[in-house]
Amino acid sequence: xxxxxxxxxxxxxxxxxxxxxxxxxxxxxxxxxxxxxxxxxxxxxxxxxxxxxxxxxxxxxxxxxxxxxxxxxxxxxxxxxxxxxxxxxxxxxxxxxxxxxxxxxxxxxxxxxxxxxxxxxxxxxxxxxxxxxxxxxxxxxxxxxxxxxxx
Numbered sequence: 777x778x779x780x781x782x783x784x785x786x787x788x789x790x791x792x793x794x795x796x797x798x799x800x801x802x803x804x805x806x807x808x809x810x811x812x813x814x815x816x817x818x819x820x821x822x823x824x825x826x827x828x829x830x831x832x833x834x835x836x837x838x839x840x841x842x843x844x845x846x847x848x849x850x851x852x853x854x855x856x857x858x859x860x861x862x863x864x865x866x867x868x869x870x871x872x873x874x875x876x877x878x879x880x881x882x883x884x885x886x887x888x889x890x891x892x893x894x895x896x897x898x899x900x901x902x903x904x905x906x907x908x909x910x911x912x913x914x915x916x917x918x919x920x921x922x923x924x925x926x927x
Contacts, residue, residue, distance in 0.1 A: 780802050780804050780809070780848075780850040780872075781802075781850050781852075781872060781874065783800075783802050783809065783812070783850070784800040784801055784802045784812075784827075784850045784851055784852045784874075785800060785852045785874060786800065787800025787801070787802070787812060787813075787814050787827070787852070788800035788814065788827075788852035788853070790814070791814040791815060795818055796814060796815050796816065796817070796818045796819070797814075797815035797817060797818065797885075798815075798852065798853065798875075798883075798885075799814060799815045799826065799827040799851070799852055799853050800812070800813070800814050800827050800851070800852045801813045801814075801826075801827035801828040801830070801831040801849060801850065801851045801852070802831065802849075802850040802851075803831040803832065803834075803835050803844070803847055803848070803849055803850075803868075804847065804848045804849075804850065805844075805846060805847045805848070806846075810835045810838070810839070810847065811831045811832075811834035811835040811838060812831055812834070813826075813827040813828065813829070813830030813831035813832075813833075813834065814827050814830070815827050816830065824858065826855075826856065826858065826859050827851060827852070827859075828849060828851055828855050828859035828862065828863065829858070829859055829862055831849070832844065832862055832863070832866055832868075835847070836866070842866065843866065843867050844866040844867050844868050845867035845868075845869065846867075846869075847867075847868050848868070848870045848871065848872070849863055849868055849870070849871035849872070850871070850872050850873075851871065851872070851873045851874075852873070852874050852875065853873055853874065853875040853876075853877075853880055853885075854873040854875065854876050854877045854880070854888070855871065855873065856877070856887070856888040856891065857888065857891045857892055857895060877889050877892065
């Protein structure tokens with residue numbers, strides 16, 4: 777196991793010892809740790825307080841960027857769908873993890889397996905019902921306004 781994964785696992789162990797979840801994450805660029813995170817849900821009651829999201833958030837704040845292309849995520853556990861999506865959206869193209877979502881489920885942390893399986897289903901068959909409500913004809917459209925501002 778390399779030093780970055782060892783650090784992610786150490787963060788996770790320390791977090792468990794302090795009453796938190798068993799997840800730690802380390803974001804690396806050019807062989808250097810840029811930021812770290814652990815699950816902080818037990819402290820913040822914020823569903824987005826996952827280790828990977830916090831590492832990303834801290835790097836973006838520190839570097840003042842929305843682009844983390846070329847960065848590598850090391851996580852003690854396989855990223856949940858929310859964290860994985862954030863990694864895609866910020867441009868991270870490579871990551872490593874120790875415990876799979878299936879292994880996490882064996883220890884009683886099975887939400888990711890359920891969500892990943894649900895996302896494979898057609899929209900109408902998912903547990904979370906989402907209904908498309910198009911804007912009224914002629915109404916101001918946020919996407920259109922945004923596109924105009926980009927030009």
